[in-house]
Amino acid sequence: MSSTLTGTPTPAAKAMTNGSGAAAVLAAGLGSFTLAATAIAADESSTIKNLMNFYHPTGPLSGVTTAAILVWIAFWIVLERHWRNRNVAMGRVGAIALVFLVLSLLLTFPPIADLF
Amino acid sequence: MEITTRGLWTLVHGMGFGALYLLACSGALVELWRRYAKDDLSPISEREEAFLRWYLLAMAVLAWITVLTGTYIIYPWYRAVPPVGTANLAGYPQRLLLSNPATSGWHSIGMEWKEHVAWLVPISITMAFAVFNHHRRNLRNHPELRATVLSFMVVSFLAAGIAGFFGAMLNKHAPVEGGPTIRVMEGESR
Numbered sequence: 001m002s003s004t005l006t007g008t009p010t011p012a013a014k015a016m017t018n019g020s021g022a023a024a025v026l027a028a029g030l031g032s033f034t035l036a037a038t039a040i041a042a043d044e045s046s047t048i049k050n051l052m053n054f055y056h057p058t059g060p061l062s063g064v065t066t067a068a069i070l071v072w073i074a075f076w077i078v079l080e081r082h083w084r085n086r087n088v089a090m091g092r093v094g095a096i097a098l099v100f101l102v103l104s105l106l107l108t109f110p111p112i113a114d115l116f
Numbered sequence: 117m118e119i120t121t122r123g124l125w126t127l128v129h130g131m132g133f134g135a136l137y138l139l140a141c142s143g144a145l146v147e148l149w150r151r152y153a154k155d156d157l158s159p160i161s162e163r164e165e166a167f168l169r170w171y172l173l174a175m176a177v178l179a180w181i182t183v184l185t186g187t188y189i190i191y192p193w194y195r196a197v198p199p200v201g202t203a204n205l206a207g208y209p210q211r212l213l214l215s216n217p218a219t220s221g222w223h224s225i226g227m228e229w230k231e232h233v234a235w236l237v238p239i240s241i242t243m244a245f246a247v248f249n250h251h252r253r254n255l256r257n258h259p260e261l262r263a264t265v266l267s268f269m270v271v272s273f274l275a276a277g278i279a280g281f282f283g284a285m286l287n288k289h290a291p292v293e294g295g296p297t298i299r300v301m302e303g304e305s306r
Contacts (some may be wrong), residue, residue, distance in 0.1 A: 057192030094264030
């Protein structure tokens with residue numbers, strides 16, 4: 001069965017498609033990366049830091065995490081709509097998602113985050 | 117034997133929800149790796165499938181409760197700013213740690229990493245639950261998807277471990293304490 005990153009519709013194998021799973025995986029990777037990137041941006045820019053201060057007792061962490069969760073859910077909804085009835089190249093999508101996740105893990109480590 | 121309200125919340129957050137997540141993680145990893153491999157030909161019963169669904173859902177709920185209690189209940193106590201001229205910083209853990217070069221790293225590296233990396237956990241495990249809930253035993257036919265989900269769960273385990281380790285060390289060097297005291301039981305006096 002042929003598949004591409006953007007997906008190939010496979011109506012005959014609708015119940016067997018990997019599109020929904022791939023959408024969830026890639027969205028999780030992108031959401032995680034958004035969290036790390038927003039945290040760095042809030043650390044570097046006082047404007048973003050103030051913007052992210054959604055709940056004063058928690059400070060910018062409240063905005064950074066809320067923004068990342070919203071972006072994650074938005075990506076998930078969009079990808080799910082595009083891929084749910086398709087088979088996508090799961091190896092490639094999974095690898096991209098994992099790269100984003102590992103980058104997030106590294107970029108949240110302060111000595112690395114402080115390089116930016 | 118007494119405990120402060122803030123101390124109790126810290127205990128529930130770390131030793132309760134967080135530690136339980138870490139314990140649960142190893143079980144889910146083994147189950148997903150062992151029973152849902154493509155070359156495992158033994159049939160998966162509906163009972164087994166339902167068990168893992170509920171297990172992953174419970175893990176996702178635990179992960180969300182852990183980060184939400186940490187971020188919105190305990191963290192504000194941790195980062196509270198003392199009034200000008202306060203000499204005793206015991207009630208202000210962040211300031212207490214930063215007041216000494218020997219302990220400041222626990223905040224600047226430990227807490228700074230923990231407060232962000234912990235949020236990768238609910239994202240990853242919610243995704244794992246959603247994927248399993250959608251594919252169930254059909255996951256055997258998608259080995260690459262299963263491998264990716266397993267990898268996310270390993271990273272979530274690592275992230276939860278990092279958060280747990282720094283949580284324990286921070287609480288050792290500058291415990292979050294305060295609020296009304298709860299008397300757990302009466303001790304013997306000599």
